[in-house]
Amino acid sequence: MKVSLSWLQQYIKIEDKPEILAKKLTLAGLEATVNIVGKSVPDKVVIGQVLSVEKHPNADKLSVCKVNVGDNEELTIVCGASNVAADQKVPVALVGSKLASDFKIKKTKLRGIESHGMICAEDELGLGNMHEGIMVLDNDYEIGKNYNDYLEKEIVFDIDLTPNRPDCMSHFGVVREIAAITDSKYKFNKININESGKKIEDLTKINIENNEACPRYTARVIQNIEVKESPKWLKKRIESVGLRSINNIVDASNYVMIETGHPLHTFDFDKLSGHEINVRFAKSGEQFETIDHVKRKLSSEMLLICDSEKPIALAGIMGGSFSEVDENTKNVLVESAYFNPAVIRKGSKLQQLSTDSSKRFERGTDSNDTLIYSQNRLTGLINEVAGGQIAKGMIDIYPKKIDEKIVKLRFSKIKNITGLQIEKQEIKRIFIALGFEITEFSDDNISVKVPTFRPDIEREIDLVEEVIRINSMDKIPTLRKINISVSENVDKLHPFLKSIRNLFVGMGFNETLSNSLVSEKMAKSGIWNYKPLKIQNPLSKEMDTLRTDIIQSLLANLKINVLRKREDIRLFEIGKTIEKESRSETGAKEHLNLGVLVTGTVWGLNWNEKSKPVNVYYFKGIVNLICEKYGIDNVKYKETKNCENNSESVSIYIQKKEIGRIIKYEISKFDKLQLDYPVIVMEINLDTMFKKRNKIQKYREISLYPSIMRDISVVIDKTKMAKDLLDEIKTNGGGNLIDVIIYDRFIDHEKLGKDKISLSFRLEFRSKERTLKDNEIDKIMEKIFNKLLTNYGAQLR
């Protein structure tokens, strides 16, 4: 919303500098910035007078001019324009002026004659499109003055309004704000109109079908007007607030809307069939062409203004091309009405058509004084700028008056909400300045009648806000001491996630944060087989679905990094994944997951260690670490069935529930990326981990006695699973076996035989009560070996 300072000054005396006023308005909730509107030319463009013009001796189309640019300075300027003549006042760009970033005026020789500047055409100064000859200025321009001094400028406030303040989409509204903020008086003009025409009842009639959608409709008629260009003052006002001047009728209508905030419409009266107005909802499928020449298909929720046969306007939104005022219009009907905000908003949304008019109606206009004032104001203004006779009387259909509400404010409430006491007289002053009528003023309370141009004010709390925003938004004390209520429920999830993050950061992983909006294809590739949840109004097809796993996001991040030739990529991300679930109230089920991705080597390239590519066991190690940290046992791994091509996968289970997966993608999956190493990813559901974690950690007594280590190496069939042997050892190791690790594994056809495999285990025995003896461990080892022999055919190596 733009308001012009000089326009405001018609109603109120403003003493603050524009910047100061903008700051005050901003503090009160009208975020304002100051702009200077108007045309300007580059520096060093001055008024000159052509003294003489002679033909250039060496060029047909050029003339050599002597130009007086003031201070008795006479310049020789070569000019190419055909309209240059002696005695003309002209804009002269002096040497050193910069007409465009790449166009600086210099002293130059043109066909042998030195030229000291340029006489300018309109387009060269950025003032218009005219290039046909130089600009010739009025004779009263003073020689030597800067041309800029003659160009008109306006100070305009750009106000960024919040949607609760439709009243401030007008100069009147802003004037009331200024009056309240700066404690000054304002006055709006009284309107006198000269009704010299026929009786309006004899000319037209109005019929409203639905009084809820259109609670009030008023009309006046003006006959024998002349549609023409607007007078200068009107044009200037309209253009200063960023509108385009069309003709006197349209401009007058826009002028009144910008002045009072009430949108109005003028119809060409002679184009109205039956000379009548009917307000009704559209029939479903009805067609209508608006003034922007778009043919629109209407639904039954669109409110229409119609004549006796057909629609002539989308009520409160836009007029129709058929009934538009044009240069042949003689008689007009002026509409000033109040439409239900929700109806206008719905219509505007349905047609995807937002106009200056619909923006005001949907936020709420004034059905009472402003509506009538605006009707009379526009009628009078049309009469003033277009002549004609105003019909006697006004048709006003308003069956059920919308009354002003009376709202009571307890003075104590202000203190209660803000912690600040405000003078009662000041509170009263604020409401009066804002246009409220005081109906009660006692020791404890003030009651006000809320003008209907303030639809945002209905309750006591709204009055509190009015007082605060005008008086004291910057005066409310900042307490350095706060009373707090502390809850016993301490969140455990965030610390849990924080420690998982720390774990990965410590292991050299980089945390990513990815867009949760992905393509449907990506969502369908998710590892959990969730039904993807689609977005009805996506930004693009690439982002029309919510992600169903983290791995797809990480693979996308991988791509960016590989294309930039980053090496040894280790990523992790914690975030929500979303599944369509029609039984839930939101239509979705959300899961909190951890995704991990690695490609590259355990150690980067270095001078000593020969580094190995990261593999699946690296990830199993991470899972074990996390599980151990949070006391989660019973983790099992099972090969995943039906996994993608070019990949192998193992599922992670806790108590029969699949909580995650480790997947190895072969290089061949990423043919375009030319990877050096396979990509290994993992995803774990953290909701489950969080639930299953050991919530209370307890101290376990530690042993004070030394441990005994024993190694055993066996040869078994390749088909046997290491996990089974480990379990067998643990089952038979007795209570003092505290750890078993596999420290060697190899395959060698010649030494071990075909399809054989060698595994070496190291067992650690330790007792909490005593030092163990070798011979008792020998017995256990023998038992273990016998079990391995009988159950797995293991041979000692």
Next chain:
Amino acid sequence: MSIFDEIGSVAENFHNKLDKIIDQEQIVDLKNKYLGRKGIVSNLFSQIGKVAAENRKKVGKSLNSLKNELTKKINEKDQQFSVSEEKSKKTDYSLPGYSFNKGSQHPITQSIDEMLDIFNHLGFDIAYGPEVETDWYNFGSLNFPKNHPARDMQDTFYTEGSGILRTHTSPVQTRFMTKNKPPVRIVAPGRVYRNEAISPRSYCVFNQIEGLYVDKDVTFSDLRGTLDMFCKMYFGSDVKLKFRTSYFPFTEPSAEVDVSCFLCDGKGCRVCKNTGWLEILGCGMIDPNVFKSVGYDPEKYNGFAFGLGVERMAMLKLGINDIRILYENDIEFLKQF
């Protein structure tokens, strides 16, 4: 000179020379000179025939002990040198250490942690809500009437069925209050979504932290105090705060908070667009209609709420001027944090 004297002077010369030795090459020379086949010691042995027979045994004995002593000394010296040589071969301290991959937490989750720590410090607990919301929690319960232009303040994504992607973390307020009796004092971090074109200044996904405090006698002064403390703890104790009237359907009065530009100390710079102030968050006193929608008595309780954009705050603090780099996840970028 008797042969015994000769043996004595050989030993003495040897020891003098041995002391002056500086490298292994000289040891080899010395060894050849004394213990070589034609060396000094072997020369002495060859003279044994000339010695009187009764002394021969004695001379032989002392020659043998000389030979043994010299051999021992040379070996010792040799050992000394090879040990030091091996030592220097083993540890070249100028070689680079192993390169550990530099792990890093994303700047946004780091900022969230930092902010939550401050709020924890100020007595706020953490609460959560879903990212896919109902119209009621995202709008209705927060006093956004149906068909009201206030809904246009936040461009909304609608999901299949009747869900919407939450446009702010404010629904956590009403979800939490619906389930808990006052007093409540929480902060709620999380992702929010806006249907806005992606540009250097806006992204369709970002993170917010919502704050909520409801109790008897909570005033706007408490709100100012809380946010003042938070901003000073987060941006530095020199910053000043400015509250401007604004509008949010779920708070009344509502305010936008500007913090004095900590990059130029409020003098005016490119980042604050020469205003000296940075717009950082929105806040206000909870609207009575919100209390009604969760079953709290607005005559009995007051409360304040605030919401801040994590990306905006973090970008200001870190000097990042394009939000998209945060969601691109180039490890060269991530490793900086």
